[in-house]
Amino acid sequence: MTDVPPPLAGIRGITLDFGNTLVRVSRAAMRGVAERTAIEVAPRLGIDDAAAFRAAWAEERDRQFREEVPELREVDLAQRAARVIARCRGLAPPAQEARWDDAAAAGLSRTAEIDDVVETYSAAFLAAIEPVDGAGELIERLAARGFRVGILSNWPLAATIDRYAESAGWLRHLRGIYVSQRIGTIKPHPAIFAAAAAGMGLEPRQLLHVGDDWAADVAGARGAGWRVAYLVDHQADTPLPTSARTGDLVPDLELHALEELDARLADPTP
Secondary structure, eight states: OOOOOOOBOSOOEEEEOSBTTTBOOOHHHHHHHHHHHHHHHHHHHTOSOHHHHHHHHHHHHHHHHHHHGGGTOOOOHHHHHHHHHHHHTTOOOOOTTSOOOHHHHHTTSOHHHHHHHHHHHHHHHHHHOOBOTTHHHHHHHHHHTTOEEEEEEOOSOHHHHHHHHHHHTOGGGOSEEEEHHHHTSOTTSHHHHHHHHHHHTOOGGGEEEEESOIIIIIIHHHHTTOEEEEETTOOTTOSSOOOOOOTTOOOSEEESSGGGTGGGBOOOOO
């Protein structure tokens, strides 16, 4: 007979990561988002080759991740859009190890064009990306049990998560949405966890963060004094930055599916 661990007690608030926790962000899905964006914006930009736009978008996304993530900075979608438009209008990109001349790149596009690309990309994401099975039902159940529930995510456009949560019907169950672009740094920096704790109105020890990335979610939450639930093996086939399990850190919970969370928690106490 297998011993069943007791439910985790002392938790009053739960934050959920977004990408690969609440929604599945696969390479194929994100290629589709970039392709739809390219097809829509290329004619408006006077760019004949939508495929070249899409390829440049993927290359500049990966470049931004290499440049910004080690510095715990969120990538800038407007910057990416300017670089891609500049490439499509004839400006050669720098070598892989070199930095962009972003002033030169920005000189080849207008602010309205940049805004159009970013908004089109956000809309394409909303249209293409599905929530993981049971995500909405889990959020509703946790809120009904009395937990304060929030989303805490690294993401380059906070408005995309806001719109996704509204469209999915999650907003009425959420205490807040805390996103790196809005806060100014990415997980695992303690500042983003501190901002979420303040927004949730709880002490770190009363909070549980749920996520799929070891460095950002597990080490980040634990370093901020939070409890943490680790979603195991949820990073296959994703273009998002990932990290492997390291060291001797032990999460409070390990989950193989998000829907397991509800049964692993004791009811919150006042």
